Structures are given as C-alpha cells and as structure tokens.
Amino acid sequence: MQVVILAAGEGTRMRPLTTDTPKPMLPVADRPLVAHTADAAVEAGASELILVVGYEADAVRSYFGEEYRGVPVEFAVQAEQRGTADAVRAASEHLDGPFAVLNGDNLYDRSSIAALFDAGPAIAASRVDDPTAYGVLSTDRSTVTGIVEKPDDPPTELANAGAYVFPADAREWLDVEKSERGEYEITDVVARAIETGTVSAVEVDRWLDVGRPWELLAANEWKLGELDRRIDGEVRGDATLRGNVVVEAGATVEPGVVVEGPALIRAGAEVGPNAYVRGATLLAEDTHVGHGVEIKNSVIGAGSAVPHVTYVGDSVLGEGVNFGAGTQVANLRHDGEPVRQTVKGDRVSTGRRKYGVVAGDGVKTAVNTSINPGVTLSKGATTTPGESVTRDR
Ligand code: TTP
Incomplete structure (x- = not known):
C-alpha cells in the first residue's frame, strides 16, 4: 500500500519550538516525530512513503532521503497550507492504486495501523472520554456513516484519529469545496468515499495527536x-x-x-x-x-x-x-x-x-x-x- 504522510504543516500551536524546525521534525525520543508515523506505516507493510512537505521542507527531505527502512520515499511539495485534502492532491501524481493517508504529527500503536491497512477503505478511530473537541464518527456497527466536527452532541465516542485508507478512485475526489474554516478538508474526501462504498471504522488502541507543547512531552513519555x-x-x-x-x-x-x-x-x-x-x-x-x-x-x-x-x-x-x-x-x-x-x-x-x-x-x-x-x-x-x-x- 502506498502511504501519504502529511508533513507540510508549520505547527503554529507549537511555537516557539517550530520557529526554525517544522513540527514533524521535533524530537520524540530517538527520532523526529514524523519518523514514528513513518515507522507505523513501514511496520504495517507500506510499499512506498510519499511525504507531503512544505514548511521548512529541507529538514524533512534530508532526514528521509530516498529510502526509509528499505521502503522507497517520494516527496510532494504543498507550497501553501490550504488543508489536508489539498495536501493529498499534491501527492496524487505519485498514486496508482488504493492508498493510505496518515497525519505526520500523530502517534499510533503499530498493530492498529496494520489492522487499518488490512481493512480496505477505512478510518482509524480512537475512543475518547470527551469527543466534543474532535471530529467524531457516526457509525452503523463498524461502518462509518459520517464525520461531524466538534459536535455538541456527539453521535459516538469515536474520534477521527487522522489515519485513512482510500480506494484508488479517491484520487478523482480530491477537488473538494472549501470548508467553513476556509480549508480543503480530507474529511470531505471521506464523505465521498462513504457515499460510494463501505468505509470501516478501525479502533486504534493508542493514539496521540501532537499539536501543542505539552503533547510533545506526552509523545516523549510514550x-x-x-x-x-x-x-x-x-x-x-x-x-x-x-x-x-x-x-x-x-x-x-x-x-x-x-x-x-x-x-x-x-x-x-x-x-x-x-x-x-x-x-x-x-x-x-x-x-x-x-x-x-x-x-x-x-x-x-x-x-x-x-x-x-x-x-x-x-x-x-x-x-x-x-x-x-x-x-x-x-x-x-x-x-x-x-x-x-x-x-x-x-x-x-x-x-x-x-x-x-x-x-x-x-x-x-x-x-x-x-x-x-x-x-x-x-x-x-x-x-x-x-x-x-x-x-x-
Ligand atoms: P494541523 O495540526 O491542523 O496543522 P499544523 O501541523 O500546521 O499545526 P498548527 O495547527 O499548530 O499550525 O495538521 C494536521 C496534519 O496535516 C499535520 O501533520 C500537518 C498536515 N497538514 C498538511 O500537510 N497540509 C495542510 O495544508 C494542513 C492544514 C495540514
């Protein structure tokens, strides 16, 4: 499976740590944050990693080079951070079949990503105590029926954990409309996948979205x-x-x-x-x-x-x-x-x-x-x- 890793973000909530270093390259134990995401992909059987880079792109490029742990690496440049669907669009010329997308600033337990890759079109979901701060999945058994952003009345406790498997057709669905917050969102591509086929929710055992400095501490603790x-x-x-x-x-x-x-x-x-x-x-x-x-x-x-x-x-x-x-x-x-x-x-x-x-x-x-x-x-x-x-x- 080809895996697109979104790593073009600046990490403005992580300032001042990201003044010169892009968030994906912040240190988490013995490697940069995004390398842990890449490890999850490699260990789940990725055939190719396509890293979408933008802010301070050279730091990411020079860390990964042309191959990471035996898996070929390509880079796609997203010049302006216009949203996660736009980031995948930047990578689309490299795609030639079903593909996965992982947020480059999220940590997952590795077996969950393997299960995600095996599930066909799917979204990783993490069971959280207070879903109101997340994108929340609505489901019918293990099939995803929708995603709603930061709902007051969450349909489930399943937060969107920022990891997806798309069918090959999804390359044609990346030109989504701008959302209310002015971004091209990957969740709108997921909505299209839900309309046209079955998308499974795959629960991850452990997940951490690293957006703010104390989450970098949590990432290191892990x-x-x-x-x-x-x-x-x-x-x-x-x-x-x-x-x-x-x-x-x-x-x-x-x-x-x-x-x-x-x-x-x-x-x-x-x-x-x-x-x-x-x-x-x-x-x-x-x-x-x-x-x-x-x-x-x-x-x-x-x-x-x-x-x-x-x-x-x-x-x-x-x-x-x-x-x-x-x-x-x-x-x-x-x-x-x-x-x-x-x-x-x-x-x-x-x-x-x-x-x-x-x-x-x-x-x-x-x-x-x-x-x-x-x-x-x-x-x-x-x-x-x-x-x-x-x-x-
Ligand atoms: P965010 O955490 O929403 O964005 P960010 O990393 O720039 O952080 P901040 O909000 O603090 O400025 O992004 C989620 C993931 O998607 C992250 O790995 C960066 C990536 N991303 C892109 O590659 N391109 C984009 O246009 C956007 C919005 C995000």
Missing part, C-alpha cells in the same frame, strides 16, 4: 517508555543508572550522576558530575547537564546547556538554550489546578498539574532566574539576574 536499556556511551565512576536508560555512543556520564529511566542520553551529551536525571527525560545530542542539576520529565533540545545548580521539571527546551546558574523552573501551582499556557493568544489548560517552561531555541536565562509554571519564552529571549519570570516573553 516513546521513551518503549526504549530498552542500552549503555553504549562512557559511564564513569559511581554513576547510577536505574531502569531503562539509554546512553548512546559518544555520550558521557560523570561520577555521582543518578539517572532514572526512562531516559535517553544522546550522542555528544555530557552529564554531571553530580546531576539527577529523572524519567521521562530526553537529553538530545550535544547537551550539557552539570553539577547540582535536577531534570525531570523534560525534553532538552540539541546543543542546550543546563550547567549549574538548576531545577527543570516538565519542560521543553529547544536547541541551543542556556540556563544560567541557579535557574529554577516552577512546575506546580499552589492551588494544584492544571497549569495553563497561552497557545496562539488563547489561555488554555494543559490538563497537567505539573508543567514547567517552554523555551524556544537560543533562550538564555541569567543567574538565579525563576520561571513560573506554563511560561513560554520565545526564540532568543533572555532574562536578567535574579529575575522572576511570570509572563511569556
């Missing part, structure tokens, strides 16, 4: 949790590595360090002496975590440094960030309420009681900076010594 212990790097002296910890070749863990899995310490990272790294944490390539630093449940982007006496919890740091000595991240409100964050101008609940800071590439905090829960620091932002940062900047 995929770091799947890693097996492997120590290929240099671990010196009395460092303690508990549970599923991966230290890649070229990484160094100094004496006095305690690492609790799941944790991934990538090539070029230097940890310690005397640091405490708790699960689930990703220390990306060439990071530096120094003396007296505690890091928990966080993503520390490539080339970033947290060198001296600092706490970082439930946070995402982009690339080339430097936290000055004594920087402390607060990750819990006194009232215990879920931490809120501003996403595209709206204050929204992250649903997380513990949540720290999101720092864009190149952020530099000065000594003894304290940062409130849910604060976003944009690319290159700085703080002054002793500053208490309570608002985004």
